[in-house]
Amino acid sequence: xxxxxxxxxxxxxxxxRISILNCDYTNSMFDYFLWYKKYPAExxxxxxxxxxxxxxxxxxxFTVFLNKSAKHLSLHIVPSQPGDSAVYFCAxxxxxxxxxxxSGTQLTVLP
Amino acid sequence: GAVVSQHPSRVxxxxxxSVKIECRSLDFQATTMFWYRQFPKQSLMLMxxxxxxxxxxxxxxxxxxxxxxxxxxxxLSTLTVTSAHPEDSSFYICSALSxxxxxxxxxxxxxxxxxx
Numbered sequence: 001x002x003x004x005x006x007x008x009x010x011x012x013x014x015x016x017r018i019s020i021l022n023c024d025y026t027n028s029m030f031d032y033f034l035w036y037k038k039y040p041a042e043x044x045x046x047x048x049x050x051x052x053x054x055x056x057x058x059x060x061x062f063t064v065f066l067n068k069s070a071k072h073l074s075l076h077i078v079p080s081q082p083g084d085s086a087v088y089f090c091a092x093x094x095x096x097x098x099x100x101x102x103s104g105t106q107l108t109v110l111p
Numbered sequence: 112g113a114v115v116s117q118h119p120s121r122v123x124x125x126x127x128x129s130v131k132i133e134c135r136s137l138d139f140q141a142t143t144m145f146w147y148r149q150f151p152k153q154s155l156m157l158m159x160x161x162x163x164x165x166x167x168x169x170x171x172x173x174x175x176x177x178x179x180x181x182x183x184x185x186x187l188s189t190l191t192v193t194s195a196h197p198e199d200s201s202f203y204i205c206s207a208l209s210x211x212x213x214x215x216x217x218x219x220x221x222x223x224x225x226x227x
Contacts, residue, residue, distance in 0.1 A: 043204050043206070101155040
């Protein structure tokens with residue numbers, strides 16, 4: 001049973017426009033959520049995180065929104081750049097600092 | 112950020128052989144390291160949590176006798192895939208925890224294992 005789901009395996013966006021990546025979770029015990037960016041044959045790189053007590057966290061072009069009642073979080077990238085093209089994973093912490101990952105969304109930013 | 116290395120980056124072996132993958136934290140000490148496996152177009156699946164000086168904690172469904180983990184020092188954890196079979200072919204990624212916060216969990220570049 002997947003506790004963290006990314007239902008869109010891929011997303012294409014025009015350069016300069018907003019990219020919105022979505023993530024849903026089922027475990028209400030998750031208390032911290034993170035987004036990672038991953039290039040092929042490389043390990044994930046931390047991007048941005050949000051505590052469950054917040055509903056928004058912003059860092060430059062990246063903003064993460066959390067809707068606890070809907071068990072949904074999203075990552076907004078604006079403006080999108082070609083260098084943002086990668087696979088984006090959302091992850092959630094349950095306990096013992098372990099992370100549960102979603103299946104990833106391949107973002108392609110078209111020039 | 113902190114750097115985590117993995118060696119080798121790619122390995123091809125025959126069925127039945129054992130393969131050792133090293134994960135090193137290069138500029139920090141990591142009391143906890145994690146091992147993940149990723150199949151194509153799938154999520155990173157946590158295999159085990161490796162704590163320095165103690166036995167690893169394995170996730171449900173992961174055979175501890177097949178995937179041997181040793182965390183002998185604060186900068187090195189090793190994963191040995193024993194008697195590898197083609198179904199063990201995957202991308203193995205380690206991460207190291209440098210502090211209590213999750214943004215302090217740094218990932219290695221991964222190891223592509225192909226078992227013929």
